[in-house]
Amino acid sequence: MKTKTLKDLAEALNISITTVSKALNNYPDISAATRKKVLDYAQSIDFTPNTFATSLRKQESKIVGIIIPKLAHYFFSMLLQGIIEKAEEHNYLVIVLKSNSYELEKIHIRRLLKQKVDGIFLSLAQDSHDVSHLEEIWKSGTVLIQYDRVSKIAKSSKIVINDRGAASQAVQHLIDSGKKKIAHLRGGLLPQVAIDRFIGYRKTLEKNGIEYQSDYVEICEKGNENQGYEAAKKLWARHPDIDGIFAHTDMTALGAIKFLKEQKIRIPDQVGVVGFSNWHLTALTSPSLTTINQPGKKMGKAIFTQFLKDLKALKAKENINYNTKVIKTSLIKRESS
């Protein structure tokens, strides 16, 4: 039942392992007769060439690696699904690594490069303060695709949404429904997506003649329900007249709603709430949540398609035209606004 190795073939045919390997890999310095002998015997015993050996020869592993911040997270799991489905179509395998820190990100990249993956798909960790660790990827001739949290200075194709535009749409919707004192639950200070959503919030207020005030903003770095709850509590202690909340994640929005419900504040009459992402069950919460739909699966498919394009250019030794693809989002209006 043991898998036959090159050594087994060599012994059976009484030739060297090198000759067997060269025959299987069509090296020109092997005679036609020897090659035939090896191939015939290999076929007769149903010998499957080891994928590793094949990869070693062609320098293509048909494996890609994705480094993803979270798994039990609707947007990221849909994105992963999109990548895996597209990879499946093109006969690639996908290695999945989870990281939400700069240090781990560096380790993961090294492991994937050691594995000779053909491409690495990366969303930068919250605390990734530089991009020098991405140099190893370029140097090794591996395709890098950045997605979601990207570094604008790092050279690679990027698949993103227009965070600023989406945030602007959310805030404009609150203003159009008559809200004027709109708070923002924002992400950390470093990630570009958090910065962009914040800028979208601020610019939209100003465009509508509403003065921006920094004490209407609370940082919810982890983006979870608990932080949303605590942030709402702090905001209400300072400004009990807030009439709208734009939250950078659905979870923080739901945490804020929990606080508002406890305080018997009517939603959306007194306070309108808009989240971000369109998590699976946000249509079934009470009130159901108005949110920005972030099409994860579509993004995943776009990531893989871009990878194939960049890989093709790399193999043809052409210059890669780094592309930044912006995936369209939309506002889903529900009961909370």
Place this chain on the structure above:
Amino acid sequence: MKTKTLKDLAEALNISITTVSKALNNYPDISAATRKKVLDYAQSIDFTPNTFATSLRKQESKIVGIIIPKLAHYFFSMLLQGIIEKAEEHNYLVIVLKSNSYELEKIHIRRLLKQKVDGIFLSLAQDSHDVSHLEEIWKSGTVLIQYDRVSKIAKSSKIVINDRGAASQAVQHLIDSGKKKIAHLRGGLLPQVAIDRFIGYRKTLEKNGIEYQSDYVEICEKGNENQGYEAAKKLWARHPDIDGIFAHTDMTALGAIKFLKEQKIRIPDQVGVVGFSNWHLTALTSPSLTTINQPGKKMGKAIFTQFLKDLKALKAKENINYNTKVIKTSLIKRESS
């Protein structure tokens, strides 16, 4: 910038590729002097041995593959997270493939075997009617771990929950809260988990002196919200006096709740509802959902731990003691019951 290959080393040192390879892999037929020369030079140019070549030598890839039915699904994504975290600790990489059909399952298994993974973690597809396709795994000396939807006849270790016990707990809870006419939204006819949850439901009714009636059961094979809604509609057309629902998934439970709310049926006074899985947002739906907590992350970690155990036995050429590990579930009582 190009990665150095064995060929580059051979040329630089003016010896054969085979000699370089043998020196790096500590073959005894290479002189100590040659070995030293190769290793010194390899070190001087910071040569990283190709992982594929290393794997070819040791016949261990340090890669495992998981075939998972769904990705954007709370339980399965938590399970995947558990596996990936544990694999990370032990320096393994995880290839993720998605399948929910017998045909795709067969293709995926072949791809993983071709990739020489050390282990395959499999939850059988709904329509996997036999297990002959698992033979290839055993024959190739790869460790198979079955999880969630397992075949009781296929030889491998298995990580499962006690579906029958959990279902029994859910139904007993409804009976204890005064319900007597309890309907069941069940899964398909083939998957063992669906059968077990159904048996748990039926036996618990009978144990409590309540007659089992087949027209109190509706099949919701896909387990989604829409099927739950339609099933509830059919059940109410037949039996408007139903006072409890035990649903085999949270999604079908939420679909049924949607129907009940539309009909102005009071939950839980008139009808109590219990789901299964404890999805992320079920605590925030209205009413919040009573459900069975299925600890996905714990299961994922148990899968990987069992794999390491079975792999060790396999490598030591010992007989593997196939283990069936049952992960504990619990009832989470919320507003819907």
